[in-house]
Amino acid sequence: MAIWSQAMMNERLVRYADLIPCRTAFLDTRTPGSTEKENFTIIGAGVSESPEQHVHLTERHGFNIGAARQPFGCVNSQHSHDTAEVFIIHSGRWRLLFGPNKEDGSLEIGPGDVCSVPIHMFRGFEKVDQGTGFLFTILGEDDPGKVTWAPAVFEAAADFGLKLAKGGRLIDTTSGTAELQDVEMEQGLDADGMAHLKTPSAEKLAQCVVAAGDIVANPGSPLAAEGVEEAGIIVPRATGDGFAPGPITGWWPQNFNLRQLTLQTGAYVPTHTRAEPEVIMIQDGTLEVSWADGAIIMGAGDLLTVPVGLPHAFRNTASVPLNAFVVRGGDSPAAPVFA
Incomplete structure (x- = not known):
């Protein structure tokens, strides 16, 4: 039987106070309303698009765990996943926003609530009460792939100098060092691609959330x-x-x-x-x-x-x-x- 020393187990512990955030993790980093969000990758590489993202634990688990910390009014822009994405609310109240342009309804959740958002649909989330809130996320599989952004996110990011290369790498065009002519850029989904990312009915989405009191x-x-x-x-x-x-x-x-x-x-x-x-x-x-x-x-x-x-x-x-x-x-x- 393997011996697990105190030191070895301490390396498998990530304390809240020791979490290392990334504020440049995604395409919407500079978009007004999203600049103050902090992203954390705790277990697995996650879906971050930035080489600045710190990964706390790299051991493969069959799933990834991350987190987000946001102040009042801060928004995580509309995106879709190819694997499961689960929100576990630790603190604060949050609103999940559905549809590529937030047009397909919303769901408000608070401390202790859990929501597993279906794959292949657009979702975003915002902190809706005063103060800073924190939530854990679980992503399915060891390699959860990359996020698919709604078209409006690409347009807003481009206005602030950020573009996305194929494969999910952020490129800052304001630095003057990006060799864009040698990089194949991500263009976002066309009409056919968008047609495959439909929001389920409200009745179906109700099957995906459990309130703390329930x-x-x-x-x-x-x-x-x-x-x-x-x-x-x-x-x-x-x-x-x-x-x-x-x-x-x-x-x-x-x-x-x-x-x-x-x-x-x-x-x-x-x-x-x-x-x-x-x-x-x-x-x-x-x-x-x-x-x-x-x-x-x-x-x-x-x-x-x-x-x-x-x-x-x-x-x-x-x-x-x-x-x-x-x-x-x-x-x-x-x-x-x-x-």
């Missing part, structure tokens, strides 16, 4: 015990650890499960192992993750990826409840094996 614990979870609850949020199909499909299943590939883990004060999950990647993101409260050679105390906004097969335990050591989101790799995670 999350229901699964009493059949192997982790369930006194003071311990685990709820399914994204469960594409019935799983090996006793979860039925839903409430979000998706009609497009997800390739991971999303759960909520709640521990009351002093509650404990005994030592167990997992057969798939497990990433823990703390929504609020405090969680101790322990293993044979050490322990880590996590707080709000912190993220930890647990090595596959590592025997580990959870405990809430604080005087308030612990709420965490947990990403488990694959559509059907296996049952944990308890020591």
Whole structure:
């Protein structure tokens, strides 16, 4: 059995306070209303278009995790993805905007809410209340590809000197050093391409969001015990650890499960192992993750990826409840094996 030292596990921990932002990550960086957004790539290379983007953890998980931090009124422009994109709201209120020109409706979500936006449709998002807000994102697959921007985003970016090369590389034409004649530029979608990126009906989109107050614990979870609850949020199909499909299943590939883990004060999950990647993101409260050679105390906004097969335990050591989101790799995670 591999030995995981305290130092090795600390390298798998990304604390909120240590997140390294990029403010030049995407084509809309200079577009008015988008200049103050901060993008984070936490696990995997993500979809950033900038070589300045810092990647915290490069280990392949079968999915990517990133984040965004934005002040009131700041907008992330209309774009589409080829793999799953999930929003987990950590703080603040946010409005998701649908359609290439924001014409297909919107959805407002707040702390603890989750939305998995279907692939091949345009979406953007803006921070709608005062102060700065933070959200986590999950992208499907190890290589989630590149974003597809709405035509208006290309036009606005060009006005501020930014263009996009084929393959998703940002080029700054204001620097005077870009050799554009040797670069094949991304032109955006034509009419036929746009026709394939249609917004589903409001009824279909309602199947893609779960409000914090509607999350229901699964009493059949192997982790369930006194003071311990685990709820399914994204469960594409019935799983090996006793979860039925839903409430979000998706009609497009997800390739991971999303759960909520709640521990009351002093509650404990005994030592167990997992057969798939497990990433823990703390929504609020405090969680101790322990293993044979050490322990880590996590707080709000912190993220930890647990090595596959590592025997580990959870405990809430604080005087308030612990709420965490947990990403488990694959559509059907296996049952944990308890020591």
